Amino acid sequence: MIVRTLENCKNSSRHVVTETWESTRMLLSDDQMGFSFHITTIYAGTETPIWYKNHLESVYCISGEGEVETLDDGKVYQLKPGTLYILDKNDRHLLRGKTDITFACVFNPPLNGREVHDEDGAYQLNEAPLEKENA
Numbered sequence: 682m683i684v685r686t687l688e689n690c691k692n693s694s695r696h697v698v699t700e701t702w703e704s705t706r707m708l709l710s711d712d713q714m715g716f717s718f719h720i721t722t723i724y725a726g727t728e729t730p731i732w733y734k735n736h737l738e739s740v741y742c743i744s745g746e747g748e749v750e751t752l753d754d755g756k757v758y759q760l761k762p763g764t765l766y767i768l769d770k771n772d773r774h775l776l777r778g779k780t781d782i783t784f785a786c787v788f789n790p791p792l793n794g795r796e797v798h799d800e801d802g803a804y805q806l807n808e809a810p811l812e813k814e815n816a
């Protein structure tokens with residue numbers, strides 16, 4: 682069995698901070714569980730474009746308030762503690778924090794933890810042409 686605490690993971694390379702969000706990867710591909718597990722906070726007043734082209738993800742809100750917009754149909758879903766959104770179609774989306782909003786996130790296949798650095802994880806829609814991005 683593996684036991685980890687959020688506190689310990691936050692004080693390690695598992696903790697990643699960006700301009701609009703931070704995330705602690707408590708479980709990654711090298712744990713060989715078939716999924717990864719992340720505690721992610723989106724900062725208040727920010728909007729983050731995300732497109733996980735090759736991963737399915739479920740995102741459960743633990744605290745805070747925000748919204749998620751699916752880009753293909755423009756639908757906006759309010760997020761509050763207890764809400765789960767499920768990206769079952771590799772949906773391109775915009776994630777907005779009204780307050781700091783914290784989620785527990787699960788990915789299949791698991792992320793390897795390097796996605797932020799090589800931009801294979803959260804896609805910035807205004808950067809390179811989409812067909813050149815891959816995961």
Ligand code: 9YT
Nearest residue numbers: 704719721784786802803
């Ligand atoms: C909210 C969300 O999509 N979290 C995903 C995990 C995070 N982007 C990470 O750990 O890279």
